[in-house]
Amino acid sequence: MINGDQILQFDPILKRINSSLAAGGACLLLLMAALLVVDVTFRALLEPIQIIPELSVFAMMITIYLGLADCERRGEHICIELFHLGRNRDRPHVFILLRQFLTIIGVVVLLYAMLVNGLGSYFSGEGTEGMVTIKIWPIKLIMIVGAVVFLCETLLKPFRP
Numbered sequence: 001m002i003n004g005d006q007i008l009q010f011d012p013i014l015k016r017i018n019s020s021l022a023a024g025g026a027c028l029l030l031l032m033a034a035l036l037v038v039d040v041t042f043r044a045l046l047e048p049i050q051i052i053p054e055l056s057v058f059a060m061m062i063t064i065y066l067g068l069a070d071c072e073r074r075g076e077h078i079c080i081e082l083f084h085l086g087r088n089r090d091r092p093h094v095f096i097l098l099r100q101f102l103t104i105i106g107v108v109v110l111l112y113a114m115l116v117n118g119l120g121s122y123f124s125g126e127g128t129e130g131m132v133t134i135k136i137w138p139i140k141l142i143m144i145v146g147a148v149v150f151l152c153e154t155l156l157k158p159f160r161p
Contacts, residue, residue: 065146
């Protein structure tokens, strides 16, 4: 039988993965800002570059999903206010576990929807329309990786002291 200590052996590895993904998301945030500056500059002075708005939107979507797990680890993620304010002083762990259970359900539903959408995107060869075509499935794959790490973090959280 697996106990909490055995599960927590993966905690340092997950922490490194979370930090790496969050750092990658921060780099993408800087890239997105640079892309927007280039876009505004070229629109004002020359001809607009067609691909820049799409790239900045993709960078923003990836940034969000890469940061979810680290945000959950630090306790900076959203919380259901009803459970937060309605804690019973005698049994606060009941509300914490209920909140964590609802979070896990939400993350599983999110991940399932993303997997279905990502696989559909891959098999259909979905891409952007316009002067330059960008395949969308690699972006969705990165988002799925972020959601998987988010699920791992959410599953591991109740075992931490």
